[in-house]
Amino acid sequence: MELEVLSLFLQQGIASGLVTGSIYALLALAIVIVFRTTDVANFAEGEVYMASAYLAFFLIAIVSMPFWIAVPATVFAVLIGASLFQRVVLTQVAAAKGVSVNLVIATLGLSYVLKGIVRATGFGDTPRSFPSVMGEGSVTLGSASLTYLDLTILGAALAIMAVFFWMFNYTKIGRAMRAVGMNRRASQLVGINLGHVQMLVWGLSGAISAVAAILIAPKLLMTADMGVVVTLAFAAAIIGGFTSLPGAVVGGFIIGITENLVGLFVSSRAINVAPFVVIMLVLIFMPQGLFGGKVRVRKV
Amino acid sequence: MLTRRTPLRAAAVAALLSMFAAPALAQEPGLTPTSIKIGLFGPLSGPSMSYGFDVMNAARMYYDKINAEGGIHGRKIELSVQDDRCNANDLVAAVKKLVEQDQVFLLNGASCSAAAVAGKDYVVRSGVPWLMLNASADGALYPPQPNIFGAFSISQRAMGGSIVEFAVKQLNAKKIGYINHDDAYGAWNLEAAQFQAKDNKVDLVVESVNPNISDVTAPLLKLRAANVDVLLIATYARPAQLILKKAYELGFTKPQVLAVNAIANVQQLSENVGSKDAFKNVYIQEVLADKPGSEKLKWVYDMYKTSYPDLASKPDHPQVYMPYGIPSAMAVVKALQDAGPDLTRAKFIEAAKKLNFDSGVMAGPIAFGENERAAQKASIFLKFDGAEMTRVPGAFASRWTYQGQ
Numbered sequence: 001m002e003l004e005v006l007s008l009f010l011q012q013g014i015a016s017g018l019v020t021g022s023i024y025a026l027l028a029l030a031i032v033i034v035f036r037t038t039d040v041a042n043f044a045e046g047e048v049y050m051a052s053a054y055l056a057f058f059l060i061a062i063v064s065m066p067f068w069i070a071v072p073a074t075v076f077a078v079l080i081g082a083s084l085f086q087r088v089v090l091t092q093v094a095a096a097k098g099v100s101v102n103l104v105i106a107t108l109g110l111s112y113v114l115k116g117i118v119r120a121t122g123f124g125d126t127p128r129s130f131p132s133v134m135g136e137g138s139v140t141l142g143s144a145s146l147t148y149l150d151l152t153i154l155g156a157a158l159a160i161m162a163v164f165f166w167m168f169n170y171t172k173i174g175r176a177m178r179a180v181g182m183n184r185r186a187s188q189l190v191g192i193n194l195g196h197v198q199m200l201v202w203g204l205s206g207a208i209s210a211v212a213a214i215l216i217a218p219k220l221l222m223t224a225d226m227g228v229v230v231t232l233a234f235a236a237a238i239i240g241g242f243t244s245l246p247g248a249v250v251g252g253f254i255i256g257i258t259e260n261l262v263g264l265f266v267s268s269r270a271i272n273v274a275p276f277v278v279i280m281l282v283l284i285f286m287p288q289g290l291f292g293g294k295v296r297v298r299k300v
Numbered sequence: 301m302l303t304r305r306t307p308l309r310a311a312a313v314a315a316l317l318s319m320f321a322a323p324a325l326a327q328e329p330g331l332t333p334t335s336i337k338i339g340l341f342g343p344l345s346g347p348s349m350s351y352g353f354d355v356m357n358a359a360r361m362y363y364d365k366i367n368a369e370g371g372i373h374g375r376k377i378e379l380s381v382q383d384d385r386c387n388a389n390d391l392v393a394a395v396k397k398l399v400e401q402d403q404v405f406l407l408n409g410a411s412c413s414a415a416a417v418a419g420k421d422y423v424v425r426s427g428v429p430w431l432m433l434n435a436s437a438d439g440a441l442y443p444p445q446p447n448i449f450g451a452f453s454i455s456q457r458a459m460g461g462s463i464v465e466f467a468v469k470q471l472n473a474k475k476i477g478y479i480n481h482d483d484a485y486g487a488w489n490l491e492a493a494q495f496q497a498k499d500n501k502v503d504l505v506v507e508s509v510n511p512n513i514s515d516v517t518a519p520l521l522k523l524r525a526a527n528v529d530v531l532l533i534a535t536y537a538r539p540a541q542l543i544l545k546k547a548y549e550l551g552f553t554k555p556q557v558l559a560v561n562a563i564a565n566v567q568q569l570s571e572n573v574g575s576k577d578a579f580k581n582v583y584i585q586e587v588l589a590d591k592p593g594s595e596k597l598k599w600v601y602d603m604y605k606t607s608y609p610d611l612a613s614k615p616d617h618p619q620v621y622m623p624y625g626i627p628s629a630m631a632v633v634k635a636l637q638d639a640g641p642d643l644t645r646a647k648f649i650e651a652a653k654k655l656n657f658d659s660g661v662m663a664g665p666i667a668f669g670e671n672e673r674a675a676q677k678a679s680i681f682l683k684f685d686g687a688e689m690t691r692v693p694g695a696f697a698s699r700w701t702y703q704g705q
Binding site: 005008009012013016017019020023119124125126127128129132136138145147218219220221223224225228229232256259260262263264268269271272 | 347348349350482507508509510512513514515517518519521522525537538541542545549550551564565568571572574575
């Protein structure tokens with residue numbers, strides 16, 4: 001391989017990988033904030049993201065709503081929807097005092113409901129998209145080329161991660177969320193309203209999903225099965241340690257870049273296998289993930 | 301030793317044999333002196349309904365036309381209709397009901413390949429003749445089974461061979477980039493694409509990707525670095541559109557040809573890719589005889605409007621694949637005519653094997669053979685600028701044939 005081609009492969013592979021990784025990172029962030037606060041792995045995350053994209057599509061492309069109304073309307077609607085799911089469904093499931101896996105099953109149920117609704121609309125039969133929030137155009141960095149939308153997705157992933165990192169570490173509500181995640185009973189004893197906190201976390205997770213959908217749908221296109229990308233978001237979360245916000249973002253970047261470099265230097269057929277090889281390596285050599293901290297043994 | 305009773309015994313045996321022989325003809329399922337019962341099935345509901353709903357309507361309107369003209373050898377066609385939802389389990393259930401409960405003479409159905417392949421074993425065991433609708437279903441057609449006929453639109457293999465033929469003969473490509481999927485469909489179309497490339501003495505550089513791929517940078521960069529003369533995109537619709545977008549972003553300006561299975565809706569394709577500049581050098585494969593809506597195919601669309609005025613007034617009808625139902629129904633009718641008035645399933649299957657006719661609807665002839673169960677092997681190509689389609693002269697056929705692998 002010529003040096004020029006090798007350089008192009010590396011630069012474009014890494015640049016595009018960072019953008020694709022941002023997509024995984026945004027969805028991983030939504031998964032991680034729910035998990036670290038409620039101990040529930042949200043298997044409906046992919047479908048919440050998918051339904052958000054179709055809601056935005058409906059408002060922008062069908063109703064012809066202006067962007068400045070459609071975007072906040074989508075984010076707000078999904079925030080409310082996710083909060084209500086926590087309040088109406090998960091609270092009831094938790095109150096039944098069954099095993100905690102019931103909560104996960106409830107999220108699976110939500111995923112089927114959302115997919116069914118989108119399919120019933122008839123818009124899920126062919127790939128669709130809506131105009132991007134960013135205009136057409138690209139920038140060249142060295143040999144690599146990235147569109148304005150690519151840069152926006154990358155920036156959004158980093159900004160959302162920073163905002164949530166700040167919120168979790170430096171605000172009262174963020175500390176309350178962490179406290180709920182650490183010990184629910186103790187947090188209630190110090191006056192934290194468990195229901196409100198969990199509802200808020202689900203709502204924020206929905207809002208991240210909606211932002212991700214609005215940014216990503218014009219890039220990856222929409223189908224009723226677009227939520228399958230969440231598998232790679234879970235992979236990103238696992239690599240990052242599953243409870244770490246910076247870990248989710250770094251995990252997303254690692255997967256995005258690995259996919260491209262494996263595709264370029266090994267085989268295109270190996271692209272979809274690569275993230276799972278990375279997970280295996282991380283779990284073998286760092287079972288807590290890259291940012292999951294040291295293994296702690298607690299007396300019970 | 302002969303006795304006086306021998307003639308009586310012989311007569312009794314003859315009578316007994318004739319009792320069994322006569323009903324054998326009469327009991328040919330789904331046949332009466334005045335009717336032939338055909339089991340028509342496809343997706344009438346569900347997420348894949350658009351693949352076959354209007355295809356079934358097209359077949360039905362053609363049968364209605366034949367009935368209006370007097371039927372076939374004095375028999376009118378009766379349809380027994382089932383919904384398979386393009387789902388493997390539903391298709392097998394539909395086929396079993398049609399064969400065992402409705403006692404149809406033959407099956408005419410399936411619009412989705414994966415579901416069709418699931419029905420293969422039962423149909424082979426039951427011996428009922430089966431002519432598919434628009435399913436390509438290479439998995440059910442190769443190795444050839446005596447009673448299964450299909451690919452009236454085009455098989456995956458013929459799609460691969462035909463698109464390579466276009467790249468070589470029309471675009472003068474010597475080095476062809478080919479992106480397909482790493483699944484069974486991809487393997488089938490690649491098999492014929494490689495055969496056609498070898499036959500034409502050109503290079504085929506292949507990148508096989510997963511249907512759920514989200515970043516197509518790697519395969520595209522590799523093909524650009526390989527300096528291919530043309531890019532053939534034989535993926536499903538979403539990956540194909542991602543490839544077109546990325547090719548534009550990376551400044552890939554060589555001709556790009558979209559295979560027929562990469563195009564679900566051309567208008568949506570244009571909207572999804574976004575920039576009109578991305579379509580400066582794009583061709584799309586089409587298996588109809590001319591571009592949809594052309595004068596050559598006007599009779600099909602006119603017949604649909606006459607047969608289904610309410611449906612035709614709706615914005616999404618006729619659906620894209622509607623005309624594909626005609627050649628399949630034509631094949632059924634022609635084989636029934638060729639089998640003669642003393643119809644049996646065996647005679648029908650023999651007649652179907654010898655079919656070779658121009659449907660006037662598809663790009664190439666509908667032709668089977670002793671060892672060939674895929675009907676149609678040619679396609680035409682349209683230059684697509686993101687809004688308008690312009691026909692490229694000629695039809696381009698795959699030369700791959702089943703060699704008993």
